[in-house]
Amino acid sequence: QVQLVESGGGLVQAGGSLRLSCAASRRIFSRYTMGWFGQAPGKERECVAAITWSGGSIYYPDSVKGRFTISRDNAKNTVYLQMNSLKPEDTAVYYCAAREDYSGLYYYRSYEYNYWGQGTQVTVSS
Numbered sequence: 001q002v003q004l005v006e007s008g009g010g011l012v013q014a015g016g017s018l019r020l021s022c023a024a025s026r027r028i029f030s031r032y033t034m035g036w037f038g039q040a041p042g043k044e045r046e047c048v049a050a051i052t053w054s055g056g057s058i059y060y061p062d063s064v065k066g067r068f069t070i071s072r073d074n075a076k077n078t079v080y081l082q083m084n085s086l087k088p089e090d091t092a093v094y095y096c097a098a099r100e101d102y103s104g105l106y107y108y109r110s111y112e113y114n115y116w117g118q119g120t121q122v123t124v125s126s
Helices: none
Strands: 004-007 010-013 018-024 032-039 046-051 068-073 078-083 092-100 120-125
Touching (some): 004 092, 018 092, 018 120, 032 068, 032 078, 046 068, 046 078
Parallel strands (some): 010 120
Antiparallel strands (some): 004 018, 032 046, 032 092, 068 078
């Protein structure tokens, strides 16, 4: 079982930045592919970034490329999401997700992840 705890959400003006953190409980965190998903009211949960266990492969959808950066520190069992140039349409609850995986592949569909955090709200005002 893996417990994930997100932090760093909040209210920010358009054009501003936030850094989300996700701390994992598992000692073998380094063998988990990690993802960040955003879910706006009335919409499906969508992947905004994913990173393989080594950090060697990273996924971003076009909507956040050049603005969001995912990174991980396996020694600290933590994954980060740096969010820059935020837009009102980025407003959502952001969830951290984990999948035990040795393949080195990233995943961007929510059903491909086994463990989820409780979510942190990000609100971008115009």
